[in-house]
Amino acid sequence: MRRFWLLFAQAVTIGLAMWFIVTTLKPDWASSSLGSASSVHIATSKVPIQEASSGTVTSGSYRDASKKAMPSVVNIFTSKDAKPSNPMMQDPLFKKFFGDRGGDDQDEKQSSLGSGVIVSSQGYILTNSHVVESADEIEVALNDGRKASAKIVGTDPDTDLAVIKIDLPDLPAITLGHIDQASVGDVVLAIGNPFGVGQTVTMGIISALGRSHLGINQFENFIQTDAAINPGNSGGALVDTNGNLLGINTAIYSRSGGSLGIGFAIPVSTVKMVMESIINTGSVVRGYIGVEPQEITPELAESFGLTQKTGAIIAGVLRGGPADKAGLKPGDILVAIDEKPLKDPSDLLNEVALLTPGKVVKLSILRKSAPLTVELTVGKRPVPKQQVQE
Numbered sequence: 001m002r003r004f005w006l007l008f009a010q011a012v013t014i015g016l017a018m019w020f021i022v023t024t025l026k027p028d029w030a031s032s033s034l035g036s037a038s039s040v041h042i043a044t045s046k047v048p049i050q051e052a053s054s055g056t057v058t059s060g061s062y063r064d065a066s067k068k069a070m071p072s073v074v075n076i077f078t079s080k081d082a083k084p085s086n087p088m089m090q091d092p093l094f095k096k097f098f099g100d101r102g103g104d105d106q107d108e109k110q111s112s113l114g115s116g117v118i119v120s121s122q123g124y125i126l127t128n129s130h131v132v133e134s135a136d137e138i139e140v141a142l143n144d145g146r147k148a149s150a151k152i153v154g155t156d157p158d159t160d161l162a163v164i165k166i167d168l169p170d171l172p173a174i175t176l177g178h179i180d181q182a183s184v185g186d187v188v189l190a191i192g193n194p195f196g197v198g199q200t201v202t203m204g205i206i207s208a209l210g211r212s213h214l215g216i217n218q219f220e221n222f223i224q225t226d227a228a229i230n231p232g233n234s235g236g237a238l239v240d241t242n243g244n245l246l247g248i249n250t251a252i253y254s255r256s257g258g259s260l261g262i263g264f265a266i267p268v269s270t271v272k273m274v275m276e277s278i279i280n281t282g283s284v285v286r287g288y289i290g291v292e293p294q295e296i297t298p299e300l301a302e303s304f305g306l307t308q309k310t311g312a313i314i315a316g317v318l319r320g321g322p323a324d325k326a327g328l329k330p331g332d333i334l335v336a337i338d339e340k341p342l343k344d345p346s347d348l349l350n351e352v353a354l355l356t357p358g359k360v361v362k363l364s365i366l367r368k369s370a371p372l373t374v375e376l377t378v379g380k381r382p383v384p385k386q387q388v389q390e
Contacts, residue, residue, distance in 0.1 A: 062189060066201050068243030071143045072118045072174035073236055075193040076127055076150075076164075078135035079112075115192035115236030116140065116164065117245065119275060121171045126275060127235030128250050129155040129162040140166050143199060154278035158218040158286075159270055160250050163278045174237065177244030179223070179267045182206060190227040190249055190263070192236025202228040204261075211264060212346045216251050219350060222264040223247045229263035238265040247271065287355030288381035290321020291328065293345035304333070305369055311335035312345040314365075326376035328365070336364035353381065 114131035118124070125140065132138055138150040148166040155162040183206065190202045204227030211222040225238065229252050238247040247265030277284045293312035294300075301309055314332045317324050328334075335342060338361050342348050355361060357380040365372050 062187070062201075062203060062241055065189060065239060065241050065243040066191070069174060069189070069191055069237055069239045069245070070199060070201065071172040073143065073191045073199060074116045074118060074125060075141040075199065076114045076116045076125075076131055076235060077112075077139045077141065078114070078132055078137065080134055080136045113193060113196050113232050114234045115232065115249070117235070117237045117248065118171050118173050119176075119245075121173045123166045123168065123171060124153065124275070124279060125150065125164050125166065126248055126271060127162050127164060128248065129157050129160045131235045132162050132164060133157075138164060140164070142168070142171075154282045154284075156274050156278065156284045158284070159266060159274055160217050161248065161266060161271065161274045161278075163275055174239075175244045176268050176272060177240050177242070177246045179209075179246055179269050182209065182223075182240065182246060184208060187241050188223075188225055188227055188246060189239050189241075190225065190229050190233060190236065190265075191239065192229070192233035192249060194228075194230035194232045196232055204228070204263075207262070209267075214251075214264070216264065219270070219353060220346065221267055221270060221350065222250075223267050225263050225265060226261040227263060228261075233263075245271075285357065286353040286381040287357055287359075288321075288379040289323045289326075289352055289376060290318035290379065291323045291334075292316035292318075293334070293348050295345050296333070306333070306366075308335070310344070311342050311366075312348045322376055322379040326363070326374050328363070328374060328376075329367070331367075332372075333366040334363060335366060338362055339364065352378075 112131070114127060116125040116127035116131075119126050132152055133155065135152075138152070139147060140150045141147050146168060148168050150164040150166045153163040153165050186206045188204060188206055190204070192200065194200050204225050206223060207226050208224040211224045212220040214220055214222065216222075223238065223246065227238070229236075229249050233249050234251075236249045237245055238249055240246050245268055247267050248271055249263065249265045251264045253260060253262040253264075274284055292315045294315040296306065296309050296311060296313055298309070300306075300313060304313075312334050314323070314328055314330055314334060316330055317328055334348060337348075337351055337355075340351065342351065355378045357378050359378045361376055361378060363374045363376055365374060
């Protein structure tokens with residue numbers, strides 16, 4: 001018994017000595033051994049976890065709106081011939097002495113890109129006028145990979161809108177929304193082709209409605225948004241969280257060329273009016289009275305002895321125009337059209353544009369502080385020279 005105990009004690013002593021040597025000289029062996037045992041224990045243990053069921057939508061996701069609207073947004077590629085910048089390169093005498101400069105005198109292609117929105121299964125696409133103006137070739141690329149050449153149906157530079165047409169079957173037309181139901185703070189999505197990277201969706205809110213006096217277009221009534229809009233987004237869609245079209249993205253305020261969180265879209269109310277007019281007639285018909293309006297500043301209000309600051313001062317009257325025939329004179333203050341009050345010159349311009357040419361309207365004016373009503377036959381606004389018609 002004593003011998004057995006002695007052998008046991010020696011075995012324990014040797015084992016402890018070996019463990020001391022290993023932990024001193026090779027500590028990683030001991031840690032890896034413990035780690036293996038630990039990992040085995042964890043792998044075989046049952047930890048209660050919860051997994052989302054298949055098809056669960058993340059809270060706050062706009063995937064449904066994006067999925068609905070994205071097929072209707074297209075990429076637009078345009079090109080036009082650019083003449084040589086130096087006219088001497090075309091001179092035969094110059095070529096005789098200096099030779100042909102290896103193609104320097106050849107026309108070059110200038111390319112640009114933008115976005116558009118399919119508004120009809122018949123192939124009509126809305127975009128910005130500046131995207132397709134002066135283009136010799138227009139190519140449209142759909143979200144499903146199809147491509148087609150497009151032709152211009154008509155443009156409206158006054159609102160920077162244009163309608164082009166392609167000939168393809170089964171086109172996914174977007175659903176028009178209701179801007180009158182939109183409010184500041186509503187979430188919106190901007191869809192387009194920024195910098196040519198491919199179709200992109202950005203999210204923001206409506207920052208303001210009815211923005212004007214920006215000097216961007218002749219007629220302004222913009223939706224302002226902080227959804228990222230960059231070069232290439234022009235002509236793309238601004239949609240609500242149901243994927244319905246609220247506006248056409250058209251411009252940004254930027255000092256660097258990139259998005260600073262101030263973007264502007266043309267509201268769907270304006271878009272619908274312009275689109276229908278272009279498709280039906282090839283151009284947009286607007287009312288015209290032939291005056292040059294001026295804002296009523298505090299200084300002018302004091303000099304005219306005005307107690308009100310709304311309306312517009314008639315600074316000039318076109319000779320032979322509708323206003324001249326109706327008897328309006330410079331210095332008259334136009335305060336209402338058919339008893340609808342006018343806020344400022346921009347409001348006057350928009351209201352007159354909505355009038356039907358040939359219609360007789362009643363203008364409420366102030367002449368030397370005395371109220372006066374004048375009947376006027378609305379004329380037709382001249383078409384801008386750069387407008388394209390089919």
